[in-house]
Amino acid sequence: MMNRIGEINFKEIKRISPSQFYSMKNCAYKSLLAEAFDKKPLLPLSPNAYFGTVLHKILELIAKGVVKNEDDFNTEFDKQLKIVEEDLQENSFGFFVPLQKKLKNFGLKKIQLKRHLRNEPKQQANLGDINFYSERWFESEDKLIGGKVDLIIENNDNIEIIDFKTGAITKDCLDDEGELYSDVKEEYKEQLKLYAYLYFENTNRFPTSLSLVDLANQKFMVTFSEEECKIIYDEAKNLLKTTNNCISTKSFSVTPTEVNCKYCLYRPACSFFIRKLETDFSFNDVFGEIKDVKKFQNGNVSVFLQNGTRQLTIKNFNSEKFDELSYKRKKKISIYNLRKESTDFVYSVTDTTMIYEQI
Ligand code: SF4
Numbered sequence: 001m002m003n004r005i006g007e008i009n010f011k012e013i014k015r016i017s018p019s020q021f022y023s024m025k026n027c028a029y030k031s032l033l034a035e036a037f038d039k040k041p042l043l044p045l046s047p048n049a050y051f052g053t054v055l056h057k058i059l060e061l062i063a064k065g066v067v068k069n070e071d072d073f074n075t076e077f078d079k080q081l082k083i084v085e086e087d088l089q090e091n092s093f094g095f096f097v098p099l100q101k102k103l104k105n106f107g108l109k110k111i112q113l114k115r116h117l118r119n120e121p122k123q124q125a126n127l128g129d130i131n132f133y134s135e136r137w138f139e140s141e142d143k144l145i146g147g148k149v150d151l152i153i154e155n156n157d158n159i160e161i162i163d164f165k166t167g168a169i170t171k172d173c174l175d176d177e178g179e180l181y182s183d184v185k186e187e188y189k190e191q192l193k194l195y196a197y198l199y200f201e202n203t204n205r206f207p208t209s210l211s212l213v214d215l216a217n218q219k220f221m222v223t224f225s226e227e228e229c230k231i232i233y234d235e236a237k238n239l240l241k242t243t244n245n246c247i248s249t250k251s252f253s254v255t256p257t258e259v260n261c262k263y264c265l266y267r268p269a270c271s272f273f274i275r276k277l278e279t280d281f282s283f284n285d286v287f288g289e290i291k292d293v294k295k296f297q298n299g300n301v302s303v304f305l306q307n308g309t310r311q312l313t314i315k316n317f318n319s320e321k322f323d324e325l326s327y328k329r330k331k332k333i334s335i336y337n338l339r340k341e342s343t344d345f346v347y348s349v350t351d352t353t354m355i356y357e358q359i
Contacts, residue, residue, distance in 0.1 A: 034266060042266055051084075060150065069117065115217050133151070138201075149161055162212070196210055196229045206226050267285060284336075289305060290303060301316075302315045317349050328357065333356065335347075
């Protein structure tokens with residue numbers, strides 16, 4: 001059965017989380033689609049992202065003091081990996097399983113993660129005057145902003161908020177002189193500042209430092225002022241309100257861009273993006289009417305799409321797709337996660353390719 005998107009029932013977003021803010025700022029429509037589809041992605045994430053959830057869970061368990069030694073680590077790692085892999089199988093993304101075979105840096109990341117074991121157990125432990133709190137939930141009084149802080153260390157007047165990241169924390173930037181330097185990603189800075197204000201609203205005290213810790217246990221500090229935390233906090237609430245207002249007015253202001261859309265997992269439901277595919281061939285996704293389907297001697301299947309005056313060729317579907325695609329001749333479809341071939345307008349299928357019929 002080819003995937004289809006029926007009518008989209010937009011729902012009000014009740015709460016914005018600090019980790020979601022940046023993405024919502026870039027494309028609020030994506031957040032509305034995510035809510036409408038109960039946060040179930042319409043396309044697979046990269047295998048790295050699924051592995052990232054395993055890594056983050058283990059970091060959380062180390063911080064909580066549940067995973068204390070290598071034996072705990074190995075048991076819990078296998079358990080969390082199994083949960084994610086079973087979930088992938090259930091959601092038709094079984095082609096990523098086993099993750100170990102799909103990821104080049106699986107072993108390295110596991111070793112890096114193990115290094116966090118050297119830290120003391122921290123779950124609400126009390127070491128003299130130092131208190132550690134992991135995975136602590138904070139929300140604003142009006143409940144419009146809420147999220148879990150990975151780790152808080154309170155040491156008398158020093159309060160540190162720490163967020164663990166399993167991917168790159170910094171990105172390369174250019175300064176005014178054109179020199180390359182590395183800086184913490186803006187989305188992470190804003191996330192931490194929102195946590196800082198949430199912490200303040202709940203405890204009446206501001207944290208004294210905000211930091212990010214990566215898989216290699218490197219720490220990156222984020223500078224902040226109380227004023228800027230408040231500004232971002234208000235901005236997040238306003239964004240939530242204006243985004244929800246769009247549902248009743250049905251006036252969505254959406255501008256698909258490569259940066260925003262490339263990794264958006266709701267592309268199949270985004271009419272703005274699909275319209276873009278009618279004229280923009282820079283993506284690894286295509287749209288068009290099925291003109292022809294051919295099966296070759298080796299069993300591979302190609303489908304030929306008409307998009308305006310362009311004919312697009314998509315190669316290397318397996319033979320099982322022949323009947324399904326042939327049956328859909330003259331129908332409009334969109335295909336996601338293709339690989340561009342060296343010849344213009346020719347694409348081939350990857351492990352994560354998905355087809356959606358337009359209705
Ligand atoms: S495809 Fe692009 S424009 Fe559409 S919801 Fe996703 S990010 Fe926004």
